[in-house]
Amino acid sequence: MSKFYNVQPETLKTISAAILNKNGIPERESKVVAASLVDADLKGVSSHGVLRLAIYLKRLGNKVIHPNPEFEVIKETNSTVVLDGGNGLGQVVSQYAVDLLKVKAQQSPISAVTVRNSNHFGAAAYWAAQLTDNDMIGIVMSNVEPLMPPPGGASAKIGNNPISFAVPAGDHYPIVLDMATSSVPLGKILNAKSKGESIPEGWGLNHLGQSTTDPDEVVNGGSLFPVGGPKGYGLAVMVDVLTALLSNGAFSDQIHSMYNDLDKPNSISHFFMAIRIDAFSDPSFFKQIVDQYITSIKSTPLAQGANAIFMPGEIEFLNKEKNEQNGIQLPESVVKELVQLAEQAGVDVSELTGTTAVQNN
Amino acid sequence: MSKFYNVQPETLKTISAAILNKNGIPERESKVVAASLVDADLKGVSSHGVLRLAIYLKRLGNKVIHPNPEFEVIKETNSTVVLDGGNGLGQVVSQYAVDLLKVKAQQSPISAVTVRNSNHFGAAAYWAAQLTDNDMIGIVMSNVEPLMPPPGGASAKIGNNPISFAVPAGDHYPIVLDMATSSVPLGKILNAKSKGESIPEGWGLNHLGQSTTDPDEVVNGGSLFPVGGPKGYGLAVMVDVLTALLSNGAFSDQIHSMYNDLDKPNSISHFFMAIRIDAFSDPSFFKQIVDQYITSIKSTPLAQGANAIFMPGEIEFLNKEKNEQNGIQLPESVVKELVQLAEQAGVDVSELTGTTAVQNN
Numbered sequence: 055m056s057k058f059y060n061v062q063p064e065t066l067k068t069i070s071a072a073i074l075n076k077n078g079i080p081e082r083e084s085k086v087v088a089a090s091l092v093d094a095d096l097k098g099v100s101s102h103g104v105l106r107l108a109i110y111l112k113r114l115g116n117k118v119i120h121p122n123p124e125f126e127v128i129k130e131t132n133s134t135v136v137l138d139g140g141n142g143l144g145q146v147v148s149q150y151a152v153d154l155l156k157v158k159a160q161q162s163p164i165s166a167v168t169v170r171n172s173n174h175f176g177a178a179a180y181w182a183a184q185l186t187d188n189d190m191i192g193i194v195m196s197n198v199e200p201l202m203p204p205p206g207g208a209s210a211k212i213g214n215n216p217i218s219f220a221v222p223a224g225d226h227y228p229i230v231l232d233m234a235t236s237s238v239p240l241g242k243i244l245n246a247k248s249k250g251e252s253i254p255e256g257w258g259l260n261h262l263g264q265s266t267t268d269p270d271e272v273v274n275g276g277s278l279f280p281v282g283g284p285k286g287y288g289l290a291v292m293v294d295v296l297t298a299l300l301s302n303g304a305f306s307d308q309i310h311s312m313y314n315d316l317d318k319p320n321s322i323s324h325f326f327m328a329i330r331i332d333a334f335s336d337p338s339f340f341k342q343i344v345d346q347y348i349t350s351i352k353s354t355p356l357a358q359g360a361n362a363i364f365m366p367g368e369i370e371f372l373n374k375e376k377n378e379q380n381g382i383q384l385p386e387s388v389v390k391e392l393v394q395l396a397e398q399a400g401v402d403v404s405e406l407t408g409t410t411a412v413q414n415n
Numbered sequence: 416m417s418k419f420y421n422v423q424p425e426t427l428k429t430i431s432a433a434i435l436n437k438n439g440i441p442e443r444e445s446k447v448v449a450a451s452l453v454d455a456d457l458k459g460v461s462s463h464g465v466l467r468l469a470i471y472l473k474r475l476g477n478k479v480i481h482p483n484p485e486f487e488v489i490k491e492t493n494s495t496v497v498l499d500g501g502n503g504l505g506q507v508v509s510q511y512a513v514d515l516l517k518v519k520a521q522q523s524p525i526s527a528v529t530v531r532n533s534n535h536f537g538a539a540a541y542w543a544a545q546l547t548d549n550d551m552i553g554i555v556m557s558n559v560e561p562l563m564p565p566p567g568g569a570s571a572k573i574g575n576n577p578i579s580f581a582v583p584a585g586d587h588y589p590i591v592l593d594m595a596t597s598s599v600p601l602g603k604i605l606n607a608k609s610k611g612e613s614i615p616e617g618w619g620l621n622h623l624g625q626s627t628t629d630p631d632e633v634v635n636g637g638s639l640f641p642v643g644g645p646k647g648y649g650l651a652v653m654v655d656v657l658t659a660l661l662s663n664g665a666f667s668d669q670i671h672s673m674y675n676d677l678d679k680p681n682s683i684s685h686f687f688m689a690i691r692i693d694a695f696s697d698p699s700f701f702k703q704i705v706d707q708y709i710t711s712i713k714s715t716p717l718a719q720g721a722n723a724i725f726m727p728g729e730i731e732f733l734n735k736e737k738n739e740q741n742g743i744q745l746p747e748s749v750v751k752e753l754v755q756l757a758e759q760a761g762v763d764v765s766e767l768t769g770t771t772a773v774q775n776n
Contacts, residue, residue: 133494134524134694163495164525164688168695191656204712206721211712219653221660229656231649256617263718281643288592288727291712292580295552295590299582299704300695306711327525333495334529334661343660350667351565351572351652357624360567366649 057386063378065405067092069396070104076399077111078121079143087145090176095382098373099232101241102177105388107395109312110143110174118319119143119173125150128301133162136301137169141319144175144196148324152184155326159190163333168296169324170303174312178218179232179367181326186222186230189337191329194218195293197322199309202236202278204287208263210277211306214239214286215293220367222331224341226348230367235290236278243269243278297323418747424739426766428453430757431465437760438472439482440504448506451537456743459734462602463538466749468756470673471504471535479680480504480534486511489662494523497662498530502680505536505557509685513542516687520551524694529657530685531664535673539579540593540728542687547583547591550698552690555579556654558683560670563597563639565648569624571638572667574683575600575647576654581728583692585702587709591728596651597639604630604639658684 067088074084087110095103113119123142127135135154139147151167158165175181178194185192198213214236221229238257246253247269255265256279258272265279266272280286298305303323310318331337352363377383384392389406396403428449435445448471456464474480484503488496496515500508512528519526536542539555546553559574575597582590599618607614608630616626617640619633626640627633641647659666664684671679692698713724738744745753750767757764 129695131524131694136695162523162525163492164523164527166525166690203718204715204724206718206724207715208718208721209716211715219649219656221656229652231653233643233646233649237643259718263716263721281646282594282598284727285594285642288580288594291590291727292592294708295580295582295705296690299701299708300690300692302696302700302704305708329527329657329661331661333492334490334497335663339663340660343663344656347655347660347666354565354568354572355570355624357564357567357569357620360569360624363565363567366645366652 058383059386059389060381061384061389061406062381063092063096066095066104066382066384069392069401069403069406070107072401073107073111073392073395073399076401077114079114079146080122083143083146086149087143090145090180092382093180093374094177095384096374096377097177097370098377099177099370100384100388101239104384104392106174106176108391111395112316113173113312113320114143116316118317123147133158133165135167137167139169139172139324141171141173141321144173144322144324147172148175148181148326151324151326152181155328156185156188159188159328159330163330164327166325166327168301169326170298170301170321171319172322172324173320174322175324177232178216179220179230179370182218182220182232183228183230183367185328186220186228188328189222189331191222191331192218192220193325193327193329195297195325197294197297197303197305197309199311199320199322200306201240202280202287202290203259203263205280205284206263208261209275212287212290212294213309214278214280215290215297217289217293221344222337222341223348224338224345226345227365227368227371229344229348229365230370232367233281235281235286235293237281237286238278240278243272247273293325296325300325419744420747420750421742422745422750422767423742424453424457427456427465427743427745430753430762430764430767431468433762434468434472434753434756434760437762438475440475440507441483444504444507447510448504451506451541453743454541454735455538456745457735457738458538458731459738460538460731461745461749462600465745465753467535467537469752472756473677474534474673474681475504477677479678484508494519494526496528498528500530500533500685502532502534502682505534505683505685508533509536509542509687512685512687513545516689517546517549520549520689520691524691525688527686527688529662530687531659531662531682532680533683533685534681535683536685538593539577540581540591540731543579543581543593544589544591544728546689547581547589549689550583550692552583552692553579553581554686554688554690556658556686558655558658558664558666558670560672560681560683561667562601563641563648563651564620564624566641566645567624569622573648573651573655574670575639575641576651576658578650578654582705583698583702584709585699585706587706588726588729588732590705590709590726591731593728594642596642596647596654598642598647599639601639604633608634654686657686661686
C-alpha cells in the first residue's frame with residue numbers, strides 16, 4: 055500500500071518554481087523548469103516530473119549545473135543555429151532554443167537548432183508539442199549517457215536517446231510521439247528488481263552483453279537492450295549525430311551520468327527541428343487530413359481484451375485533462391522530498407501540506 | 416541445397432535496364448531503376464534487388480504504374496516541394512525528387528521534398544545515401560500498405576513504413592540506417608513458414624490481434640508486430656505524417672498492396688530531407704568527428720560470441736565491396752525469372768546464361 059497525496063498543479067508549479075528560485079535560478083527560468091516538470095506529472099509521466107527536482111538541486115549545489123548560463127550562438131544561418139547551452143538547466147536551455155527556433159521558422163519553413171553543453175531537459179515531448187501551437191511539426195531529440203551496447207557489444211556505449219515528434223490536429227489532440235530508444239527505461243527494471251520479479255527477454259543485458267531475465271544482472275554492470283536490437287541502436291546513433299556531432303558536443307563516454315557522476319557536468323546535447331505546415335499545405339486543410347487519419351487509425355477493429363485504440367500521446371493528454379481537474383496524485387516519497395527541499399530553501403509549503411488529501415491505493 | 420549463379424553487377428544492371436526499356440520505360444529512367452535494384456543486390460539486401468523486377472513489369476503491364484509519368488509540383492518554397500509522382504516507378508520518381516532536393520539544398524540548408532502518388536522505390540537507404548556525397552545528411556521515408564495494427568487493434572491499419580538516415584564520414588563508410596518499423600519484415604515470417612518453423616513472440620499477430628508463434632496465423636489474416644509495440648507504431652505514424660499527410664497522398668486503407676491488388680495503383684508516398692552540414696560545422700571537421708564517434712562505438716568490448724561491432728549500414732558496404740569484386744550470388748529462381756523476363760522482352764541474355772558459374776551452397 056503506497057500512500058499518495060493529491061496536489062493541485064498550480065500549487066506544485068508555484069512551490070517548485072520557488073524552490074528553484076531560492077536556489078539561485080532567476081524567477082522566469084524557475085517557472086520554465088517548474089512548468090516542464092509539472093506538465094510531465096499532469097500527463098502521468100511522473101518519471102520526468104517533480105521527482106527530478108532533487109537531482110537538479112544536488113547538481114546545482116555541486117556547481118556542475120550553471121544557474122545563470124551564458125548561451126553562445128556558435129554558428130547560424132537563416133534556418134539553423136548551433137547553440138552552446140553554457141551548462142544551464144536543460145529546460146532553461148531548451149526554452150531558449152525553442153523560442154529561437156520559432157523565430158528562425160518565420161523565415162525558413164524548415165529550421166533546426168542543435169545544442170551542446172546542456173542538461174536533462176525533462177520530457178522531450180514538452181518541447182516538440184510547443185511547436186504544434188504555431189502550425190508546425192516539432193521534432194526533438196536528446197542524447198544521454200551510455201546505457202546500451204551496440205549489437206555485439208558487452209558494455210554500454212550509447213544512450214537510450216529519446217526522440218519526440220509532434221503534429222497538430224484539428225478536433226483531436228495533437229499526435230505526440232515520445233520514445234526512448236531502449237526496449238524499456240531503467241526505471242522499469244528497477245521496479246522489477248524491487249519486487250523481486252524477473253524481467254522478459256529483450257529488456258536488458260548482463261555485464262557480458264548477454265540477454266538476461268534477472269534485473270539484478272542488468273543493474274550491476276549490465277545495460278539496457280536497444281528496442282528491436284539494430285533498429286533502436288541505429289535510431290540512437292541518428293540522435294547522437296543530430297544532437298552531439300552536429301553541435302560538436304560530447305558523445306558516448308564523454309557524457310557523465312546525471313545520478314552517478316555528481317561532480318562532473320552532464321554535457322548532453324539536444325536537437326530541435328520545426329517544419330512549418332504552410333510550406334506544404336494550408337494548415338487548416340492539413341489538420342482536417344490529420345483528423346481523418348486519426349479517425350481511420352482509431353476505427354481499427356479491437357483485439358481481444360483491448361478497450362480502445364490510442365494515438366501516440368493521446369493517453370498523456372487524457373491524463374492531463376483529468377489531473378488538471380482532479381489534481382495530481384503524488385507518491386508520499388515525492389511529497390516528503392519536496393517538503394524537505396522547500397524547507398531547506400525557506401519556501402512556504404503550507405499549501406502543499408495543508409490542503410492535500412491522503413489516499414491509499 | 417539451393418543453386419546460386421554468380422552474376423557480374425554490370426551484366427545485371429545492363430540486362431535489367433534493357434528489360435525495363437523494352438517494356439516502355441525510357442532509357443535513362445530504366446538505368447535509374449536498374450541501378451537501385453542492383454545496388455541492393457550488391458549490398459546483400461536481395462529482398463529489394465532485381466527480384467522486384469517481375470512485379471514492376473506486371474504492374475506496368477496492368478497499367479497501374481505509368482511508364483512515362485508527368486511530375487507535378489503542387490507547391491514549393493525555397494526549401495520545400497510537394498511533388499505528385501504521377502504514379503511512376505518509385506525509383507524514377509525518387510531520383511527526380513532527390514535531384515530536386517539537391518537544388519533546393521543549395522539555397523536552403525535544410526530542405527525537404529514530400530511526394531504522393533508513387534510506387535515502391537527499392538531500398539530507402541539508396542536515396543538517403545546519395546545525399547552524403549554532397550556533404551549532407553539524408554533522411555528518407557516511405558509509407559506502404561497496411562501491414563501492422565495499432566496497439567490494441569486486431570487488423571493491419573498502418574504500414575511497416577521504412578526510415579533511412581545517412582551521414583557522411585571521413586575514413587569510414589557513411590553511417591546508413593535503413594529500418595522498417597515492424598519487428599521483422601514479412602519475408603522472415605514466410606521463410607519460417609516454408610521451413611515449418613515457429614516464430615518468436617513479438618514478430619506477428621493472428622487475425623484477432625493476439626501474439627502468435629505460428630507463422631501460418633500471421634500469413635492468414637494476421638499482421639506484423641510494430642517494433643517495440645507503441646514505439647514502432649509511433650514511428651510508422653510519423654512516417655505517414657511526413658509522407659502522405661504533408662503531401663495530401665493516400666494513407667492506410669487507401670493504399671493498395673503491391674503484390675495483392677494487381678489492378679489498382681499502389682499510391683504510396685515518400686519523404687526526402689537534406690541537412691547541409693556546412694550550416695552547422697566545417698564538413699571536413701564534422702567528418703573527423705564522425706570518424707571519432709565511429710571509432711568510439713566500435714571500440715566497445717565484445718559480447719561473448721560476437722566478432723565485431725558494426726555501424727548501421729557497414730555490413731551492407733562490406734557486402735558491396737566483396738560483391739563488386741566477386742560478383743553477386745543470385746538464387747537460381749531469380750536468374751530463371753530474369754531470363755524469362757528478358758526473353759519475353761527480346762533482350763539478349765547470353766551474358767547472363769553464358770558466363771555465369773553454377774554453385775551449390
